[in-house]
Amino acid sequence: MYEKHGSAIISSVLIPKSMPVYWLVDAQAIKTVANDKGTFDKDIGFYKNGLDFFGENIIFSQYNAWRRHRIISNPAFNEAIYSVVWQETFRAVNDWFSELGTKASSDGEYTFNAIHSFSEITFLVFARAGFGAEASSASSDLYKVLQSAIYHSTPRTALPDWLFTISDRFYIPFVSPYLRATQNTFRELERLSMEAVSHVRAELLGKSSSTTGGALLRNLVKANMDADGNGSDRRALTDKELMSNMFIFLTAGHETSANAISFAIALLALYPDVQKKVLDEVTALWPDTAPDYADDAVYTTAVFHEAMRLFPIAPRLGRVVTKDTVLKSYKFDPSDPSGSIEPYSVPMKQGSEVVMDISALHRNPVYWGNDVDDFKPERFIDTDDYHWPRDAFLGFSIGHRTCLGQRFAIVEAVAILALTVRNYQVLVPPKLRGKPFEEQKKHLLKYRPVITNGLVNDRVTFKKRD
Numbered sequence: 188m189y190e191k192h193g194s195a196i197i198s199s200v201l202i203p204k205s206m207p208v209y210w211l212v213d214a215q216a217i218k219t220v221a222n223d224k225g226t227f228d229k230d231i232g233f234y235k236n237g238l239d240f241f242g243e244n245i246i247f248s249q250y251n252a253w254r255r256h257r258i259i260s261n262p263a264f265n266e267a268i269y270s271v272v273w274q275e276t277f278r279a280v281n282d283w284f285s286e287l288g289t290k291a292s293s294d295g296e297y298t299f300n301a302i303h304s305f306s307e308i309t310f311l312v313f314a315r316a317g318f319g320a321e322a323s324s325a326s327s328d329l330y331k332v333l334q335s336a337i338y339h340s341t342p343r344t345a346l347p348d349w350l351f352t353i354s355d356r357f358y359i360p361f362v363s364p365y366l367r368a369t370q371n372t373f374r375e376l377e378r379l380s381m382e383a384v385s386h387v388r389a390e391l392l393g394k395s396s397s398t399t400g401g402a403l404l405r406n407l408v409k410a411n412m413d414a415d416g417n418g419s420d421r422r423a424l425t426d427k428e429l430m431s432n433m434f435i436f437l438t439a440g441h442e443t444s445a446n447a448i449s450f451a452i453a454l455l456a457l458y459p460d461v462q463k464k465v466l467d468e469v470t471a472l473w474p475d476t477a478p479d480y481a482d483d484a485v486y487t488t489a490v491f492h493e494a495m496r497l498f499p500i501a502p503r504l505g506r507v508v509t510k511d512t513v514l515k516s517y518k519f520d521p522s523d524p525s526g527s528i529e530p531y532s533v534p535m536k537q538g539s540e541v542v543m544d545i546s547a548l549h550r551n552p553v554y555w556g557n558d559v560d561d562f563k564p565e566r567f568i569d570t571d572d573y574h575w576p577r578d579a580f581l582g583f584s585i586g587h588r589t590c591l592g593q594r595f596a597i598v599e600a601v602a603i604l605a606l607t608v609r610n611y612q613v614l615v616p617p618k619l620r621g622k623p624f625e626e627q628k629k630h631l632l633k634y635r636p637v638i639t640n641g642l643v644n645d646r647v648t649f650k651k652r653d
């Protein structure tokens with residue numbers, strides 16, 4: 188569409204509101220929208236009935252209310268937690284590899300559904316790094332209730348509160364048992380996580396010597412105790428709000444990460460040359476055993492970024508225009524999109540909507556060159572005369588509402604990719620072998636563009652390296 192109109196901003200009209208919606212593929216204009224919080228704000232109307240049933244949290248809040256959550260949550264995401272994430276990912280992946288060993292066929296291959304497996308790993312990593320000892324094994328009560336809450340969160344989010352109230356009072360066949368199970372799950376989650384918050388607080392106050400509470404929960408409770416209370420955006424969070432944030436971190440973090448890692452694994456299966464470079468990097472960096480924590484796997488990190496560029500998990504993000512404004516953008520020659528550009532301005536009325544079109548931005552040749560559709564991790568590696576275009580990568584969004592778990596996700600993904608390639612060859616599944624490359628690619632990389640993108644055919648094969 189952008190190419191057809193030769194413009195980096197195009198507009199459509201939202202029916203029935205009759206308000207214009209502006210679609211942006213211009214990195215500078217997107218940066219303005221993401222940073223100018225006085226003029227553009229996150230459209231949380233979109234998330235109505237969202238996952239805020241325990242109380243307000245960082246995702247479903249705006250303005251000063253949001254600032255209060257962000258101020259407390261920011262320090263909780265620090266280097267110490269990333270080291271825990273790294274170690275817990277190694278632990279979870281190595282346990283998974285031990286299981287795979289027992290399931291491989293006679294030729295040493297094992298074909299499985301990537302999203303399901305990585306989702307179990309990212310869930311486990313979050314449970315351990317987030318909640319610690321109390322959720323460290325699949326048999327612990329908190330672990331089980333967190334898993335059940337994720338399962339029940341769709342009906343809890345999609346159905347109105349009155350339906351739960353009615354089904355509590357009157358028995359509706361088939362419906363009531365399910366809704367009651369959903370209610371009970373969230374009540375139990377509330378009880379257990381409030382308990383976890385209290386334990387951590389007691390520990391921090393020196394009133395308990397137990398070592399419950401994972402790195403993230405402990406950091407969050409500590410940051411909350413340190414809140415200076417000066418101003419409405421600096422008030423400490425209530426225990427319910429702390430818990431609401433912990434649950435939203437889990438929801439925002441584990442499935443997104445599993446989907447992004449699955450895309451990267453599918454690409455590695457399709458591109459053995461890239462896989463070989465990952466293997467070379469990992470064996471050179473860690474010739475014997477893996478280090479306690481490392482962020483020097485530059486090529487492996489680039490593979491993850493490049494997978495997210497081609498297949499962003501959040502393909503677009505919306506903002507509302509909160510006061511009349513003019514956004515600067517550019518027009519280009521549709522026959523030569525990476526050629527010269529002509530600046531122009533777009534007036535926008537209060538109430539209009541803006542879509543940061545991440546999928547299109549990630550394939551905009553103005554920033555990424557004419558080989559935008561190729562899988563080329565090198566484009567995410569700086570050299571003496573090349574600095575990759577940070578503003579044109581929105582895999583984790585940018586600006587004041589940028590993803591809080593970005594580093595958490597990257598550390599986890601790099602650990603999974605590095606460990607996988609070091610131990611296994613990643614292959615396309617047997618039924619696709621011998622088919623033309625384009626056909627394999629089309630099948631393996633087919634995705635569903637719903638709220639977040641995920642692979643449709645996520646089966647890949649691992650074969651143990653000698």
Ligand code: HEM
Pocket residue numbers: 229245246257435436437439440441443444447500501504581582583584587588589590591592593595596
């Ligand atoms: C590959 C994995 C991930 C991707 C692709 C991703 C992507 C994103 C994106 C695009 C946003 C902006 C959403 C919006 O503006 O509506 C976001 C926000 C957020 N993400 Fe992530 N995320 C990932 C992993 C994580 C993890 C692991 C955590 C926590 C442990 C996390 C926590 C959050 C939070 C709290 C926000 C809201 C920030 C705010 O509004 O201030 N994310 N993420």
